[in-house]
Amino acid sequence: MPFLKLSVELLDQTYHGCGDGGSPEWPPSPLRVFQSLVASAARGQMIGEDWERALNWLAAQSPPTIVAPPHRVGTPYRASVPNNAMDIVAKAWSRGNETGKDAQPSTHKAMKTIRPTYLPEGSRVFYLWLLDREPATEVLGHIERLRILARQLVALGWGLDLVVGNLEVISDDAIDQLSGERWIPSTANTHLLRVPHAHTLAALQNRHAQFERRFQGGALTPVPQLSPAAFRRISYRRDWEPEPRPVAAFRLLQLDGERFRIFSTRRACAVAGMLRHITATTAQETGWSEDRVGTFILGHGESRDDSSHQPVGRERFAFVPLPSLEKRQKEGSAHVVGPIRRALVFVPEGGATDAIEWAKRNL
Structure with a gap:
């Protein structure tokens, strides 16, 4: 071509x-x-x-x-450059002022970062x-x-x-x-x-x-x-850099919308489960089919009547609670793993940009 x-x-x-x-x-x-x-x-x-x-x-x-x-x-570095103020100089000259400060182009300077x-x-x-x-x-x-x-x-x-x-x-x-x-x-x-x-x-x-x-x-x-x-x-x-995986990132807030809802890292599985549940509920309310909710959000490849679980692989939502990395100063400086304040939703297989955009808009 x-x-x-x-x-x-x-x-x-x-x-x-x-x-x-x-x-x-x-x-x-x-x-x-x-x-x-x-x-x-x-x-x-x-x-x-x-x-x-x-x-x-x-x-x-x-x-x-x-x-x-x-x-x-x-x-x-910083350099002194003309300040594009020759109109001031011209006005001074028109008044017969040829020696004052305004009449000197060299006085009209500005500092510029280069x-x-x-x-x-x-x-x-x-x-x-x-x-x-x-x-x-x-x-x-x-x-x-x-x-x-x-x-x-x-x-x-x-x-x-x-x-x-x-x-x-x-x-x-x-x-x-x-x-x-x-x-x-x-x-x-x-x-x-x-x-x-x-x-x-x-x-x-x-x-x-x-x-x-x-x-x-x-x-x-x-x-x-x-x-x-x-x-x-x-x-x-x-072209040698990997394509970044699309993600939907969220803060976990209290009902007033002003403060974080904080969870212990020991409750990471519970946070992921709650996020998965609200995602499934929202998807049903916005017109997702039952089969798509079951496979893409809940991770169930089997039908409702099938008692044996069938995994769906990596082409589904993953819900990842994110602990905070906090800088605490006692003796020196150290970063510690703090409580969970945020979460990510992404698709392990990559892609699925439309689904990620849906999550950003609706969750």
């Missing part, structure tokens, strides 16, 4: 892009690459309809596989989208326009993260020749990256229009951050 490959090479082998909360982002998110392509298309002009269609087509594709070199997050990501083993990042075996003529036109935009890329991450880009169609055999760690979309909720969707381009254009109008009416109207509705958050993992 053919793949669309977008390659980005960071010229300085460093990257400064940040994810949610200002944490270092690696690999660079598909949304960040898409924004760079949009900036390439809008350089000095409005984006034409053909270019919009090409960008919207790319944004509507499934999240790409990413091949990126190993990275090392550097030690953060934490680069280093790429000691290479600086090329590849984004791979699966294509149809025989792409339609319209799709080939989109690809050609995206190739032009990729070759006009300037930066990815901060403005100092200069890049060279390219885009081409390759075979699946050629993917094995790409150097780097392979990041693939995952069902876990761990390493989240921002990914565009079909309406991302319109959201970016709307935000840019707000930026251009920010001084209308004689007052500054701050431009909000890009709305979370303008993109998706997709979990990624390296």
Whole structure:
């Protein structure tokens, strides 16, 4: 099968892009690459309809596989940088003030935390989208326009993260020749990256229009951050990492909902039994069949009239009370196993995501 490959090479082998909360982002998110392509298309002009269609087509594709070199997050440091306050300087100059504090650009500084990501083993990042075996003529036109935009890329991450880009169609055999760690979309909720969707381009254009109008009416109207509705958050993992098992985690609370209901670890079996019972009752009330409740929740493969127990294996709910690990300080520091305050529900065989989501919603 053919793949669309977008390659980005960071010229300085460093990257400064940040994810949610200002944490270092690696690999660079598909949304960040898409924004760079949009900036390439809008350089000095409005984006034409053909270019919009090409960008919207790319944004509507499934999240790409990413091949990126190993990275090392550097030690953060603080630097004094310009505070983007030249409007204050200009006002001082317009009043004839050329020597006061406000008139000196060097006095308008702010401290900024910088934490680069280093790429000691290479600086090329590849984004791979699966294509149809025989792409339609319209799709080939989109690809050609995206190739032009990729070759006009300037930066990815901060403005100092200069890049060279390219885009081409390759075979699946050629993917094995790409150097780097392979990041693939995952069902876990761990390493989240921002990914565009079909309406991302319109959201970016709307935000840019707000930026251009920010001084209308004689007052500054701050431009909000890009709305979370303008993109998706997709979990990624390296292809050699195991797929995390989906679980439903619960706190055991008293009826007032404010305090923990604490159980001794000696009552672990009783806690598991109570959780299994309420799960079976809730499943019956929400329309589960008697057979499915018996096998998937209660673990009985036999019918109600059969006196001999038949195990159902690992494709069923498991109920696991969780003791607390408590740090207690007497002489030195020690962690001890405390009472049960929480519990997990999962399927030992793995998978069964729909059943786990049902447990999260209903228990």
